[in-house]
Amino acid sequence: MVHSMDTVHPMTSSLAEIFSNTADGVLGVDQDHIIILWNRAAERLVGFTAAEVMGRPCAEVWAVKSRTGCRLCGENCSPITSARKEEPVEGREIMTHTKAGRPLWLHVSTIVVPGGAPSLFTMVHIFHDVTRQVETEVLLGKVQSLLGSEGVLLDSSGMNPPEGASPLKVLTPREQEVLRFIARGESAKGIAKALQISTTTARNHTQKILSKLGLHAKVEAVALAYRYKHF
Incomplete structure (x- = not known):
């Protein structure tokens, strides 16, 4: 009421x-x-x-x-x-x-x-x-600003990276799906609910994604996902 x-x-x-x-x-x-x-x-x-x-x-x-x-x-x-x-x-x-x-x-x-x-x-x-969405966008912008000039996230030419060069191909279909949720700022609990899996399984997928891509933090995964338009 x-x-x-x-x-x-x-x-x-x-x-x-x-x-x-x-x-x-x-x-x-x-x-x-x-x-x-x-x-x-x-x-x-x-x-x-x-x-x-x-x-x-x-x-x-x-x-x-x-x-x-x-x-x-x-x-x-x-x-x-x-x-x-x-x-x-x-x-x-x-x-x-x-x-x-x-x-x-x-x-x-x-x-x-x-x-x-x-x-x-x-x-x-x-x-x-929409707090999570806005904070993710702001954080991504900061990361791209800090790393883009060093060629870590963005090509110096400003062009989109070639499809064949995408490192995301090493991920399984389920891991790619989880990465999309990570790129949108979703938590492990939110990913688990959306995919109908346990929170522990969602966290395990995240750790495997970071390991396969040679990354150390989720924010790096977010940046990489945006670079290859995987979101």
Whole structure:
């Protein structure tokens, strides 16, 4: 159930019912940036209960930033500005923090629900955790930046490596499948669940991959997988 304030507009009540048990988190704010919707998935992802956030300004709870570190909340909130101009609000990735202070990357899709007057609306942000994906991409970028100039990851010509030269051919089909999951930032537990194998077996596959490729760390395997477009 999505908790709400004491005085609830019928539209807000309907939205609360629709989004109460969705797998994705839901944050709803009115045209004045006040939080009026917060579902169970949002509680689970961010750590705040609905009772702790309802009726508060969004920026006090959300305080989100872009990948470049720019603050996105507050009076200059671009989604609110777009909604007031009746312009579409595009999906985006944002970084916030959980109640415990842990950085959390989210992919957010936004729906603007009109109210009883042109100046009244509810902005519903639907979000899910993409922390692992973003951190993997950032880490890979750093590795490529550090090693690419030395020819470890990238050809000096900048061209794609020839298919026949791929060292990944030494891997079995199952090991290549595991490598794809590793390249996407998946954990041993996640790989085990996806492939319906034990976590121990997933770890064993990872160690065999590193051994066959002459690597010492998973990040090197990620870099190699991206170099040969194996992801």
